[in-house]
Amino acid sequence: MSTPNPPAVRAYLARVRTALADLPAAEVDEIVEDVRPHLLEIAEGLGDRATIEAMTEQLGSPESYAAEVRAAGDYPPPPAEGTEGAEKPTGSRRAGARLALWVLVLGVGALALVGFAVGREFDAELLGMLVLIVPALAAAGWYVWSRGTGPVAELPEVRRVRSGASRRAGSLAVHLRTMAPAWWVLCAVLMGLSALLLVIRSSTAILVLPLFVGIAALALWAGPRSRTDRRLLWASVPVSVFVFAVGSGMVGYLADSLEDSTSESPYQYTSNTAYDGEPGLYYGDEELENLYVFDADGKPLRDVYLYTEDGRPLTVPRYGCEESTQSRITQGRDNRFPRPHIEQGGYDDEGNYNGYNAYRPSCTESDEVPFTAAIPK
Template sequence: MSDKPTAVRVYLARVRTALADLPASEIEEILEDVRPHLTELEAELGEGARVEALIERLGTPESYAAELRASGGYPPAAEGATTVLTAAPASPSRVKPRIALWGLILCAVALALLAFGAAVSVNPDVLAGLLVVAPVFLISLVLLLRGGVEPVLALPELAWLRGSLTKVREQEDGGKFLGYLGSLKPAWWVLCALALLAFGVLLMLRDRDAVLLLPFLLLAGVAIVWAGPRVRADRRLLWVAVPVSAFVIGGSLGGFGAAVDLISNRNVYQSASSYYPSSSDPYGNDQLSYGGQSIGNVYAFDAEGKPLTEVYLYDEEGRPITLTRYACERSSGTKEKIGSDNRFPRPRIQQGVTDDQGNFDGYNGYRSACREDPNVPFSAAIPKVTTPPTASPTTPPSPSAPSSTSAPTAPSTTTPTR
């Protein structure tokens, strides 16, 4: 794209000069309103239109600026006003306006982060950080109301921002993009209110105490719907629109992240093993570990020391402890994976060779072989749990039955425990 100024840029520059005695924010609003009309007129005149063509249609930029003053209710420019303005004394201190501006920016960033954290974790307690943000916002708002919005809009930071936006608007693609965003403004304020309501409902589903936040979110929604369309007429309302918009953007991003995380975790839980193993074998299959060593099988015994079969293992949350199951592939004589389950114990898979008498040898012999051994390779000595006898209370002899006449008690016999 050529850097040569277009007819619209030259014309608007002269209009800006003619309006130089007005506040900077008012000048930007006036130019923003008339720029689309001038752009359309330039397109109508054809490519390469000159400033003279615009002057023929609209009059000189100075007369056009005078018409804009009259239509906007501004006083006419006094003669030598520009000279007086340039000779004006130094501007007052920018400390308070800068605090007001950057206080708003910091609050907007903090609100976005808090909303993001609360939404992604679905935890209303994260919003307790608003207690830290509130004093900063109140200080910024008080300085704005006391000093007015004009000193804030006159700060170099905002002047640079307006200049950058002006350059973007003057570019074909950038102008279309900003114009598109501007067309979404009416819907954006309503969308913010709906997003705030949905955010409150989401938090209440997780924690009923979050119902206390709902009135504040509703109030913010009403405020943004009322203040949003009026921002261009009263820039002080930016102190409402910017924080609420930042909160909505942060909460939306956090809610999107929480939804993605929920869907991914659900898919992993449904498709992967329900038990999270601590290690895997060289083939990437699930394994258990105990004492730093891998466990490929589990044997269970009853109180008498007899091995149990068809035992199904679960963890404390009812999830099956699923491991890879192997078996012998008869045709190839190799160990093959056949699936996974939580049934124990598994047959031991022995690979190697056997001689003609069937003796298994892993190194010497005549042919390859794979053998499944269902036997338990060891015996378990289950310790006996003994319960100490409970002493029974002694019953005193009855007066009506003297002990001297009582029959002798037969001795008791005890059967040894096997």
């Protein structure tokens, strides 16, 4: 663009000025100068299609744009506000508005915790906590929907927060508006992906599939509309926070899964390995080659198969004797216990025991248990 202010930008700004005409002229000039660079950026992106209609399609009408800047900068409302916020709230309405506000704040915090836990653990049972959160948010949202956001905006705590924010936050808010459509689509996609991964991990998670579909639909419907209808913030804000929390938890879950897959064998039960690099069975720092199992009467059990708590076989090396060399060798891996007791050694020419360095090596296998067990009663 060769001109600093294209016609579409000038026309858009003129309507913004008109919508803010009740404010002091100096403040209106400050607002216009704050938002002008953003409008020029939008117009430059549109190129030859830069018309006020095209800008309205991306940013909303100049009047709604001005209303958002007004709200973000804590400027007083226009003289005629229609049905929303036109009358001062009574004591009962103020109590209801305060309850709706704090239900939103606390509900959003609880959703953040639940969403992160669901994404981190991929446990569908954690979603049961939504039974307490969602109805409260729905009731607060219904209150605001039927009475408007005016009573909430007039609450002292809301006015203090808004007055503490910089008026230039209005330009940031309108910048974020251009990202909103993509964000709501991303919310729906993340909910679908989360539901799919939950169902893959646990078939019972299919019971919560309608919940995720409902959240995705709510994001697509309420999200874009909440920029002009503030009553829908009681739907769009919880959805945004929940989706962001689930996504953050998923990042941690996938990072841990990637680390586990690259650092451990899929059949490794501890960080210790046997001499051949395969998983070993350890008690503290001591590698175990055999296990003996007894019943309540102290009788040893034969052919016992050991499994972990999630059904994986506890496979460790099995040793035996090589007949030709009379040496101990590995005969594979399995989870059947007890194994034969291996006795290996030899004697020199004088008949003295010489252990593993024997001149005449020997290796024998015995199925006898080399000890007796006293089972506590």
